[in-house]
Each structure stands twice: as C-alpha cells, then as structure tokens.
Amino acid sequence: MTAYDVTSTPRWRRLAGGDPLLLAGAFLLVLMVLIACLAPVLAPYSPSQTDILAANQGPSGAHWLGTDSTGRDIYSRLLFGARLTLLGPTLIIAIATVVGVALAISAVWFGGWYDAAVSRTLNVLFALPGLLVAIVAVAVIGTGLTAPVVALALAYMPYIARVLRSVALRERSLAYVEAGQLVGLSGWAVCRRHLLPNVMPIIRAQATLAFGSALVDLAAVSYLGLGVQPPTAEWGVMVASGQSSLLNGYPWESLTAGVAIVIVVVLVNMVGERLALRAERTP
Amino acid sequence: MVRLLLRPVLGGAFTIVVASMVIFVALSFAPGDPAVTLAGPHATHDQLEALREQLGENKPLPERYLSWLGGVLHGDFGQSTQFRQGVSSLLTPRLGVTAELVVLAFLLILVFGIGLGMLPSVHRYLTWPVVLVTSLGVAVPTFVAALILIEIFALKLGWFPVLGSSSGGPLDRLRHLTLPAIALALSWAAFVAQISRASIRDEEGREHVETALSRGLGRGQVFRKHVLRNAAAPIVTVVGLTLAGLIAGSIVVETAFGIGGIGSLLVVSVSAKDTNVVLAISIIFVVAFVVATTVADIAQILLDPRVRDRVGS
Amino acid sequence: MTAATPVTPATPAAEALLELTHVSLDIPVRGELRRVIHDVTLTITGGESLGLVGESGSGKSMTARTIMRLIRRGWVAGGSVVFDGEDVYRMDPQRLRRLRGSDIAMIYQDPRAHTNPVRTNGDSLMEGMLAQGMSRDAARQRALELLAEVGIPDGERRMRQYPHELSGGLLQRIMIAAAVSLTPRLLLADEPTTALDVTTQEEVMAILDEQRQERGLAMLVITHDLDLAAAVTDRIAVMYAGVILEVAPSASLHGASRHPYTVGLLASRPVVGTRSRLRTIPGRPLSAFEAGPGCVFASRCPFVAEVCTAERPQLRPMGDHLVACHRVEEIATELADWAEADR
Numbered sequence: 001m002t003a004y005d006v007t008s009t010p011r012w013r014r015l016a017g018g019d020p021l022l023l024a025g026a027f028l029l030v031l032m033v034l035i036a037c038l039a040p041v042l043a044p045y046s047p048s049q050t051d052i053l054a055a056n057q058g059p060s061g062a063h064w065l066g067t068d069s070t071g072r073d074i075y076s077r078l079l080f081g082a083r084l085t086l087l088g089p090t091l092i093i094a095i096a097t098v099v100g101v102a103l104a105i106s107a108v109w110f111g112g113w114y115d116a117a118v119s120r121t122l123n124v125l126f127a128l129p130g131l132l133v134a135i136v137a138v139a140v141i142g143t144g145l146t147a148p149v150v151a152l153a154l155a156y157m158p159y160i161a162r163v164l165r166s167v168a169l170r171e172r173s174l175a176y177v178e179a180g181q182l183v184g185l186s187g188w189a190v191c192r193r194h195l196l197p198n199v200m201p202i203i204r205a206q207a208t209l210a211f212g213s214a215l216v217d218l219a220a221v222s223y224l225g226l227g228v229q230p231p232t233a234e235w236g237v238m239v240a241s242g243q244s245s246l247l248n249g250y251p252w253e254s255l256t257a258g259v260a261i262v263i264v265v266v267l268v269n270m271v272g273e274r275l276a277l278r279a280e281r282t283p
Numbered sequence: 284m285v286r287l288l289l290r291p292v293l294g295g296a297f298t299i300v301v302a303s304m305v306i307f308v309a310l311s312f313a314p315g316d317p318a319v320t321l322a323g324p325h326a327t328h329d330q331l332e333a334l335r336e337q338l339g340e341n342k343p344l345p346e347r348y349l350s351w352l353g354g355v356l357h358g359d360f361g362q363s364t365q366f367r368q369g370v371s372s373l374l375t376p377r378l379g380v381t382a383e384l385v386v387l388a389f390l391l392i393l394v395f396g397i398g399l400g401m402l403p404s405v406h407r408y409l410t411w412p413v414v415l416v417t418s419l420g421v422a423v424p425t426f427v428a429a430l431i432l433i434e435i436f437a438l439k440l441g442w443f444p445v446l447g448s449s450s451g452g453p454l455d456r457l458r459h460l461t462l463p464a465i466a467l468a469l470s471w472a473a474f475v476a477q478i479s480r481a482s483i484r485d486e487e488g489r490e491h492v493e494t495a496l497s498r499g500l501g502r503g504q505v506f507r508k509h510v511l512r513n514a515a516a517p518i519v520t521v522v523g524l525t526l527a528g529l530i531a532g533s534i535v536v537e538t539a540f541g542i543g544g545i546g547s548l549l550v551v552s553v554s555a556k557d558t559n560v561v562l563a564i565s566i567i568f569v570v571a572f573v574v575a576t577t578v579a580d581i582a583q584i585l586l587d588p589r590v591r592d593r594v595g596s
Numbered sequence: 597m598t599a600a601t602p603v604t605p606a607t608p609a610a611e612a613l614l615e616l617t618h619v620s621l622d623i624p625v626r627g628e629l630r631r632v633i634h635d636v637t638l639t640i641t642g643g644e645s646l647g648l649v650g651e652s653g654s655g656k657s658m659t660a661r662t663i664m665r666l667i668r669r670g671w672v673a674g675g676s677v678v679f680d681g682e683d684v685y686r687m688d689p690q691r692l693r694r695l696r697g698s699d700i701a702m703i704y705q706d707p708r709a710h711t712n713p714v715r716t717n718g719d720s721l722m723e724g725m726l727a728q729g730m731s732r733d734a735a736r737q738r739a740l741e742l743l744a745e746v747g748i749p750d751g752e753r754r755m756r757q758y759p760h761e762l763s764g765g766l767l768q769r770i771m772i773a774a775a776v777s778l779t780p781r782l783l784l785a786d787e788p789t790t791a792l793d794v795t796t797q798e799e800v801m802a803i804l805d806e807q808r809q810e811r812g813l814a815m816l817v818i819t820h821d822l823d824l825a826a827a828v829t830d831r832i833a834v835m836y837a838g839v840i841l842e843v844a845p846s847a848s849l850h851g852a853s854r855h856p857y858t859v860g861l862l863a864s865r866p867v868v869g870t871r872s873r874l875r876t877i878p879g880r881p882l883s884a885f886e887a888g889p890g891c892v893f894a895s896r897c898p899f900v901a902e903v904c905t906a907e908r909p910q911l912r913p914m915g916d917h918l919v920a921c922h923r924v925e926e927i928a929t930e931l932a933d934w935a936e937a938d939r
Binding site: 123124126127128129130131132135136137138139140142212216219220223224225226236239240243246247249251254255258259261262265266269270 | 301312423431433
C-alpha cells in the first residue's frame, strides 16, 4: 500500500479531503451567503415596496415567487431576508463557540474547583431549552434580534463546551502536551499551538451543526412575533405574516420562506455531518 | 442501587431550584409595573405606592424570591395582570390541553422514530430512503411543518380541521390534535430515527453478535437480545431529550394552530408583560424538562450494568 | 470445483469430519472484492486436533468463520466446506442453525469483546442451550456443572454477575464452558489465549485440552504461536497469505519442516539462553490480495526460482508432510543447512 503523499496535493484540496458532499454543500452555502450580501443588487424590487393591486399573486413573470398580502415581491423579500436569517445564527454560534471553547479548555487546564463549578453551571444551563431562554430574554429586554441572539448563544454554549471538554480532557493526557511543557512552553502557548489545532476539527463540526439549530430557533422566535418584527424581511417573520394569507388560499409567502429555511438547514446539516465524520477520523 | 438512582434525582432537584432562581432574577428586570396595570390609568401616586407595598414589590430580591417560592409550594403562582385572576386557575385547564398534545406527539415519535430506525436492519434496501427522509425531516422546523401540513391536509384535502382547539368529545379532540401532533413530532421523530439507526448499526457490528450466531441462535433472537437490547441505552437518552424538546416545541405548535395550551399563553403573556404568568409557565417547562432528562438518566442506569459501576465510583 | 480430497498421511483410515477443499474468500473493501483466502485445503478427522498456524494477515481467523459460514453480507466464499458429508453452503437456515453450536462451536480470541456486556454471565452461558430447546432449569443445572468443570468456583454468584466484573481468564473459561455445553463434535479455537497473560494462557489451554479429551472432540486451534500449537495438537497446518503451505504431524514439523517459510518461521523464534542476533525472514508478511500469481511466498523466499513466480504450487505429499513448494525435493539439503545456520 502506498503511503499518502501529502506534498503533491494542493492545500485547498487537502482541506476538503476529497469529500464531494462536503465540497458541494459548502459551495452552495457560500453561494447563498454571497447572494444574501448582494441582495440589493440582485433583488428586482425593494423589500418594503408595496403594491396593493398586485397583492397575493402567484408566481409570474413580474414576480418570480409571487407577492404577499400587501403586494410586496416575495423573491426580493426572500433575498433581503436571507441576511438577517443568516446573520442571527452566525452571531449566536460565534459567541457560543468562543465562550464555550474558552470555558471548556480553561476548565480542563485548571481543573479542580474551577472545573467543578463550570460543570455545574453547564448542567443548569442544559436544563433550559433554547427557545424558552430566548422567550424569557425577550420578556426582559424586549423584542428584536438582540435578546434572542444573546439568549440562544447562552443556550447553545453548553453543548459546545461539553463536547470540547471531553475532547480536551482526552487530548490533555496525550504526550504532546507534556512534551510542550517540558520544552518550556507556557500553558497558554501549549493550548494555542498544540491543543487548539487538534480540537479544531471537532469545534468546526459542532459549530456547524449548532448553526442549523440556532437558525431554526431564531426563526421560531421571529415566527412567534417576539424576534424580528414585521415588516422587516426575515424568513421566520415571513412565515408568520403569510399564515393568514395561506389560510385564505395564498400560501406562497409562508411556503417559500419555509422551504428556504429547510434548504439552508439541510445543507448546513450535511456539511456539519461530513465535518464530524472527518473529525472522528483524524487520529 | 437506591443510592445510585438518588443521584440523578438530587441533581435534577438542584437544577430546578437554581434554574428557577435564575429565571426569577432575570424576570425581575422585566419592564412593566404590575401595580400600574392592576390599578389602572387613573390611580394616584399614593395609591400606586400602597399597591406596590401590598404586592411586596419594594422588598429586596432574595426576600421576593423566597415569598414567591413559598407561594408556589402552596400552589399559588400569584396574579395574572392580563386576566386579573390567579395564575394557577388560569393555567390548570390549559395544562391538560398541552399535555394531550405532547403525549400524542410523543407516541408518534416512539412508533415512527424507533420504527424507522429499525427498518434498514430488516430490509437493507431501505437504508438510503430512510437516510434521505430523516435528513430532510430533521431540517424542517416545527412551524414550517405546521404550515405545510395545514396547506396540504387541512386546506387542500380537507381531512383535518385547520385550528387545533375543539370542544367536542375525545374523538373530535383527537381529530383536531392530529395535525398539530404530527407537526410537533416530525423533526423529533426524524432525529430519533437517525440516532436509533446509528445505534442499531453500531451494535450489529459488535463481536458478541457473532458469538450468539455461532451458538446457534436465530437471526431474530440475536437481533432482539443482542442488538436492540444493547442499542437501547442511547435510544432511551435521546427519547428523554425528545420529550424535553417537545415541551418547548409545543409553544410554536400551539401558536400556529391556535390551541389554548400553556405554550400559546406564554407567548401572549410576554407581549402583555404579564410577568407572573411568564414566570410560572417557564418554571413548569423547566421542571418538565428536568424530569424528562432525569427519567432518561435513571433508565440508562437500569439498562446498562456498566454505567452503574461507573456512576457509583 | 472437483473435490480431489487429499489423503491425510497421518490418519489414513479414519473418516473425515470436516473437509475444506480449495476454499477461498473475498471481502469487499471500498467497493472492490479483495481476496483474503486463496486456497485452503484441509481435513480434520473425528477426535483429532489440528493446529492452524500463521502470522497476522495470513487468513487463519477468516478460515474459521468460513467453516461455520459466519460470513457477512457481500463476502464471497468459494470452494467447498463439507461437514460430516454435508455441504455447509447448501444447508438451509434451520440446518445451519443446528450446525452452529450443536455440531461446530467456536471460541474467540478476545472474550470480553465477544461477550454481551449488558447480559449476565449466566444468560450468555445458557443462551445456546436454551436455543437448542433445553428447559431453563436443565440449562441452569448444566451451566453450573460446566462452571465447576472449567475450574470456576462459586458458580451461582458468577452467573449472576456481569462480564465487566470478571477477568479475561475467567471470561475465556466461561466461553469454553458455553461452547462445550452444546455438545459439538468440532471445536474451533481462534487464538484462545492470545489476549491473556502467560500464566492464564497455560491454565486455559489445559482446560481446553482436558475438555477435548474427555468428550472426544475434534479441534482446530488457530494461533500464531508455533510452540503452543506443537504442544496441544496432533498435526499442524502452516498458513501464509491465504494459502496452506505445509501440513505435518506436530512433532515432525519442528524437526523436519520442508517448506522454506516454515523453516524461517521456526528459526525466527528467539531462543532462551543464546545471544545470537534475532533471525527474521526478510520483507514483511503479505496479505492474500497482495500476492502475485505464483507462489505466495516467492517474494521472500531465499530459494525462489522462475517457476515459483509463474505458477502457484499445490500441496503434495512428501514423506508424512504435505508441502506446497515447486522445489521441495531440490532444496531439501540446502534447507536443512540454512535452518542450522547461526545456531
């Protein structure tokens, strides 16, 4: 059997590891982010431009995905809505990951009562379902994106921290940590240069999978009317606003926004699962 | 053994107490003054102050928490500012509604979730279809599922009513709760199916399965006693988690289908700044969540003898 | 394929209990079928103990699984496996179930991995008997008797315990007890002592041998340890890269082995007391799928010739040995010298 020749494959190829599903999924997601960013350029109409005469129409040449109850173009609102719908979970996961990783690694590094305290706190946080925390946060701070984002970040942080902690515990007992210490590296340096790169694959995988859940939870908060408020374009809001139209026989607003959410979550889950598989495989 | 089982129970109780404290403290910062709402717009400053004194709003936080806790233990959750009645009497009928919905959804998840998970073991060719269906199912948020179901089965096909609440007999109530229960169960059933399948697949590959075959046991027996039995532990954990998640999901489904349970009341109360109701319902949800996970923990200990020794050490 | 049964020189008159004729096995790896066993031809007669010796990757464990048809989906077995006159691969599911356990039983290398951790030892011990139709009480009674026979005191308590509470040696004894509880006629022991420490190894082998002798069982002992095989078996078959290279009576194998691989294997064992350099066969052991069209040992054989890389040699009688080597007669004296070198 030939040894795997690392030198000749270009770096980006190695990163993706020749996994077609991973590449396809990641590519599509990046494409979506780009489209969302370019919404002002790509959207044929303004998301808030109403036209009562054209209300509740199905897909047509003028309106690719139809119009909502006030005549706004659904396609444009979908494009603009993508920004908030994708931004929210990004913030949530960013905060949750940074805090979760910091807590987990520091807990493993310092051990003792600090580790025990962190574990207890995480256990309590686990008992609070994400949606519930978000709702309570809205009750305290008010509607909008801020409260749910902070609350959900807090709710997702324990999941990332727990996975990280068990991995870090495993890694810490490995030889290379001791070796680093013997050579004279400070604890922080050992963490940053050796521990962190080895747990990176798992962080990536967990963060990606959590992204999907965070997206759904945040959209649910907006659907309930407690997050992003109408008439701002956001997919969860659109599903809610479109519900009365749906009951009257005009389902396009709700269903297109709903399907958009499903597509993004399917892609995110696919990418996350492939990343998790790869993280397991790396020795 | 009793001592082993006590650990998760005590842990659960501790978690409930701490969580209730956290929620209480958080909500104490919520805007909105119950005194103003109760007294009405024409109350004078003195009347408001007297009311506040009566409601105990001026006391320090720990004291307020303890008096609230004391009330709770007697079944008194305070007064609702929206409906001007006791929170407990407000919640009691609605609890039953939510419970019906959650139990129905849970049964659907057990049957279809675990069933789908087992299917590929019995019929190999179903593996890829099951994987695809469950991957899709996991990605459908509850509120999206709700609307799709309404569109297809209520509006287009007319098999079920659109709204979820009914005042008829049990059969009529079942009919009204079917779509909501399916919407609630969908993504969780898919998730349970995924975990079940992975767990069963793991166990099928274990060496002790071969040993059993080499002793002349039939395939069916081996599957039941060596694969399913061993796969049970992770499945039970995820089912416990599911019950917990259903509780939160009921908030969305009740809102979508107009069901008068505690979930929809929570949403309405947040907008109405009815803090006592929000507090009470949140605590109920947390308790239910913790009870579900604790039961799953206990089941784990009972199912896997190795866990007993690990936990005990 | 025609079953040209080679006559086993050691026991000419006895009837063969198990006959393997040109058995092959392919396993799918990443979509392709890979050969794990090229050609195994063996016979075991009733009451006989045969050792199957080879390095890791030689295919010996797979041979045992192939005998009991414990192959997974997608694996392809070729050749014929005949037990007591019946073709194992033509048996219907019911007959096959009875074959396993009642006719042939197997003991595995790692008893911990091969025992269900969530069921009690008693359950594991009795499950085969219950499957045979025994009543629960009868099975329990028998289980307790067997535990005593394999040297496990306090059987009642052990039956109530779980596998993780017992040592590897105890678990292996229980596995032996479970195997013989089904009154098989042939016992397959796949590296029965490899996972145990040295003192336990001796005990377990002793128990195994005792059980075999008392019940007149035939046994196939699979191992990489030549000395172990020599101590407990009547005959030894040496396997390499999915092919049997030599079959001979145990005593004769050590003194007078005919195949260069066997000689190399014997010579490479460290000898206590001497300070000579450890001899090795140059190169590394091949797996069956890596071997070329000719003799599987050709790439490492010091006596390789052109004919060796062209054609695969079949097992031929040479005295009381069966040897698969084109040049066996020619190299006989050279081989002896080579074996003696640096001793």
